[in-house]
Amino acid sequence: MIGALKKQWAAHRLKDPRFAMLLQEQNEELVSVDCETTSLNVRDAELLSIGAVKIRGQRILSSESFYVLVRPERKPDAGSVRIHGLRPRDVSDGLAPQEAVTRLLDFIGGRPLVGYYLEYDVAILNKYVQPLTGIKLPNRQIEVSGRYYDYKLRQHPDSNVDLRLATLVEDLRVPALPRHDALNDAITASMLYLALKKRGFG
Amino acid sequence: MSRFDFTHPPFTHLSQHERLALEGAADIVFFDNDEVIMAPGNSVDSLYVLIKGVVREMADDEVLAVYHAQDTFDARAMVAGVATQRFVVHEEALAYCLPRAMVMQLTESNPRFGAFFYASVSQKFGALAQNAGTRELQTLLTATVRDACSRLPVFADGQDSVLDAARLMKQRKSKSILVRHRGQLGMFTTTDFRDTILNELPSSTPLHQVCHFNLITTDIDGFLFDALLTMTQRNIRRLVVMDQGEPVGILAQVDILSYFSNHSHLIAHKLERADTLDELQDIAGQITRLVGILSSHGVKAPQLGRLVQALNARLFERTWQLIALPEVVANSCLIVMGSEGRGEQILKTDQDNALIIRDGFDHPTLQGACQAFSDALARFGYPPCPGRIMVSNPQWCQHEQGMRDQLYRWLYMPDADALMNLAIFVDAEAVAGDHALLAHSKHYLNSLLSDDESFYARFARAIEQFDTPLGFFAQLLTREQNGEATLDIKKGGIFPIVHGIRSLALRHNIAANNTFERLQRLAENGHLERDFANDINETLAFLLGLRLSHGLADLEDGRPASNLIRPGKLSTLEKDLLKDALALVKKFKSLLRHQFRLGAVA
Numbered sequence: 156m157i158g159a160l161k162k163q164w165a166a167h168r169l170k171d172p173r174f175a176m177l178l179q180e181q182n183e184e185l186v187s188v189d190c191e192t193t194s195l196n197v198r199d200a201e202l203l204s205i206g207a208v209k210i211r212g213q214r215i216l217s218s219e220s221f222y223v224l225v226r227p228e229r230k231p232d233a234g235s236v237r238i239h240g241l242r243p244r245d246v247s248d249g250l251a252p253q254e255a256v257t258r259l260l261d262f263i264g265g266r267p268l269v270g271y272y273l274e275y276d277v278a279i280l281n282k283y284v285q286p287l288t289g290i291k292l293p294n295r296q297i298e299v300s301g302r303y304y305d306y307k308l309r310q311h312p313d314s315n316v317d318l319r320l321a322t323l324v325e326d327l328r329v330p331a332l333p334r335h336d337a338l339n340d341a342i343t344a345s346m347l348y349l350a351l352k353k354r355g356f357g
Numbered sequence: 358m359s360r361f362d363f364t365h366p367p368f369t370h371l372s373q374h375e376r377l378a379l380e381g382a383a384d385i386v387f388f389d390n391d392e393v394i395m396a397p398g399n400s401v402d403s404l405y406v407l408i409k410g411v412v413r414e415m416a417d418d419e420v421l422a423v424y425h426a427q428d429t430f431d432a433r434a435m436v437a438g439v440a441t442q443r444f445v446v447h448e449e450a451l452a453y454c455l456p457r458a459m460v461m462q463l464t465e466s467n468p469r470f471g472a473f474f475y476a477s478v479s480q481k482f483g484a485l486a487q488n489a490g491t492r493e494l495q496t497l498l499t500a501t502v503r504d505a506c507s508r509l510p511v512f513a514d515g516q517d518s519v520l521d522a523a524r525l526m527k528q529r530k531s532k533s534i535l536v537r538h539r540g541q542l543g544m545f546t547t548t549d550f551r552d553t554i555l556n557e558l559p560s561s562t563p564l565h566q567v568c569h570f571n572l573i574t575t576d577i578d579g580f581l582f583d584a585l586l587t588m589t590q591r592n593i594r595r596l597v598v599m600d601q602g603e604p605v606g607i608l609a610q611v612d613i614l615s616y617f618s619n620h621s622h623l624i625a626h627k628l629e630r631a632d633t634l635d636e637l638q639d640i641a642g643q644i645t646r647l648v649g650i651l652s653s654h655g656v657k658a659p660q661l662g663r664l665v666q667a668l669n670a671r672l673f674e675r676t677w678q679l680i681a682l683p684e685v686v687a688n689s690c691l692i693v694m695g696s697e698g699r700g701e702q703i704l705k706t707d708q709d710n711a712l713i714i715r716d717g718f719d720h721p722t723l724q725g726a727c728q729a730f731s732d733a734l735a736r737f738g739y740p741p742c743p744g745r746i747m748v749s750n751p752q753w754c755q756h757e758q759g760m761r762d763q764l765y766r767w768l769y770m771p772d773a774d775a776l777m778n779l780a781i782f783v784d785a786e787a788v789a790g791d792h793a794l795l796a797h798s799k800h801y802l803n804s805l806l807s808d809d810e811s812f813y814a815r816f817a818r819a820i821e822q823f824d825t826p827l828g829f830f831a832q833l834l835t836r837e838q839n840g841e842a843t844l845d846i847k848k849g850g851i852f853p854i855v856h857g858i859r860s861l862a863l864r865h866n867i868a869a870n871n872t873f874e875r876l877q878r879l880a881e882n883g884h885l886e887r888d889f890a891n892d893i894n895e896t897l898a899f900l901l902g903l904r905l906s907h908g909l910a911d912l913e914d915g916r917p918a919s920n921l922i923r924p925g926k927l928s929t930l931e932k933d934l935l936k937d938a939l940a941l942v943k944k945f946k947s948l949l950r951h952q953f954r955l956g957a958v959a
Binding site for chain 1: 381382383384385386387388389408409449451454456
């Protein structure tokens with residue numbers, strides 16, 4: 156009921172009919188998404204790259220993956236370059252953020268989103284999505300670390316759950332891909348999701 | 358940006374560009390425990406590369422192969438487009454799923470990848486056929502163009518335009534067409550098509566102006582080897598196949614590669630042609646690599662053993678022929694013994710060989726030749742036998758009479774090594790020279806063997822030398838070595854079976870050398886129960902396979918292949934199979950104890 160109302164409200168606020176597909180929920184597929192940014196502070200952070208990949212059933216469609224580099228308005232600071240390895244010159248040929256996000260929205264459509272600390276990525280994306288469409292990302296969000304927390308709590312009801320990515324990767328026995336590449340991180344999150352789904356926490 | 362490493366065969370043969378393209382086209386699939394990835398009759402549109410987890414290949418309830426991370430399956434099903442075996446997930450599996458069309462295209466555009474790839478396919482076919490070894494060698498030397506050529510030619514007229522040709526090629530999915538023009542025959546290929554564009558010729562250009570007429574042909578009954586040789590020498594990819602002066606087909610390089618595929622054919626061919634020890638040394642190295650390739654594609658240890666035996670026999674024969682003078686070769690018999698004679702020696706370990714010389718023949722070069730032969734083998738990577746069972750040792754380089762005296766002494770005046778020497782000799786197989794000399798010696802040995810049951814008991818007793826490392830509660834008994842738990846699979850499992858079967862074969866006068874063959878004959882003659890013989894057969898095949906995969910891993914790490922396996926590295930499934938295998942070894946030992954009354958031997 157509330158959901159339907161929210162949707163109506165969002166449809167009303169939507170500026171551009173091009174983005175109406177965001178409101179048509181498609182549940183046959185999911186999209187795992189990850190962003191690399193100039194900072195970890197949502198207020199200052201600018202996009203550097205976006206990686207996304209669709210999940211259909213048990214299959215990660217890495218053959219149709221989405222990866223773009225984004226040209227930030229300010230130079231990335233030295234500290235963040237060390238993490239993601241994208242130097243100013245690497246992203247200087249990137250897309251304008253609005254263009255990158257528009258393409259991403261095309262890719263996502265009405266599919267639910269999957270990610271590790273997805274809240275952060277969605278908050279960054281919304282900085283661009285809202286001015287563009289008039290609404291925040293309306294897609295259902297599946298937080299991998301949250302599902303993992305539920306799974307561990309079911310196993311040991313009164314334990315502290317370690318939610319670091321390395322712990323999840325090891326515990327759920329998915330391969331460790333080179334980190335801090337947006338597409339690799341999106342694929343890692345997909346594999347974590349499939350491993351959790353198999354354990355009944357999808 | 359590469360996510361998963363493609364640094365394992367067959368992908369090592371791809372260029373960086375091709376790897377990236379393949380990775381870009383690949384999906385990742387997750388399979389749950391016990392999920393069936395494909396079953397007989399399913400259509401197959403992808404090749405799987407395991408990223409993590411374990412997958413079993415099954416025929417009914419029998420496990421045919423176990424796949425781990427980096428293993429590829431199933432090449433054969435992918436080429437055929439339909440699965441013939443069941444692939445079941447043993448432990449949560451994450452796999453790369455490579456599209457069939459792309460892999461097939463790579464096998465065409467990259468001949469080395471293609472060769473490797475088809476090697477695995479046709480080997481799998483070969484492995485299914487029993488006693489692949491020797492039979493395969495015969496077929497390949499006699500294979501003709503007719504066996505491999507399956508492409509029907511597409512014909513066009515010389516007056517047709519390039520545009521017509523393009524339409525025809527698309528319609529018939531052909532990369533080349535034959536052009537008939539005023540009684541001449543020409544060929545037009547995609548390469549010519551490219552040149553037509555580059556030369557800015559109009560698409561209405563008649564074909565006879567752009568095709569080439571100096572065609573290189575091969576006869577349909579010609580040997581496939583010669584066709585391959587022609588292609589290599591002329592650096593071309595296709596030959597026109599002629600039957601009584603009429604073009605009947607196109608033979609592409611990839612057809613030949615897919616037919617020969619397994620380098621075993623090529624190795625055999627090279628062996629026939631080698632003229633120097635250096636060449637032979639090179640080939641000896643290739644045999645080890647071949648074993649690695651075939652083993653990684655699921656060829657079973659018993660079949661591999663027979664194949665390697667056939668190749669080694671030719672290698673030894675050729676070496677002996679290069680070293681010894683023709684009259685020496687003609688008046689002697691070079692034999693291999695022990696596991697080499699049984700056809701169960703897959704990786705190179707010790708030399709076990711001997712020479713029987715015709716009575717009355719002598720030659721001043723004989724001693725030198727024997728020494729040179731042992732040295733050459735050592736150079737090829739067969740280390741000298743610690744027990745010095747090799748032709749350079751006078752005890753194993755004897756005239757017929759000397760060998761007879763020796764056999765007599767071993768039987769009736771045994772010293773410490775006599776029974777072991779006898780056991781090794783029982784497995785002897787002739788590889789070069791006059792094979793009759795060995796047959797005579799074996800005949801003499803049989804005539805000496807009487808109904809003296811106490812001899813057979815003494816002979817069989819060696820099975821008690823080592824304990825089988827399986828505890829009362831079916832736990833694996835291991836020893837620490839360099840901080841790692843290890844288990845000697847030869848002493849604990851392979852030797853008791855091989856020697857037990859050898860004892861039974863000797864007792865019942867069965868001439869075969871190979872343990873699997875001996876088993877079959879023992880069962881046929883009612884000396885062993887059929888079901889029990891089958892169990893022993895499977896157990897030995899499993900143990901040999903396990904020793905092989907560990908030996909290959911040893912070689913890869915730069916260590917010599919040993920008989921020690923590390924149970925910690927086995928999967929749960931393999932550990933269970935190993936326990937079952939050792940339990941059967943124990944059962945077999947107690948049966949032998951009963952049959953030979955070992956308890957009664959002093």
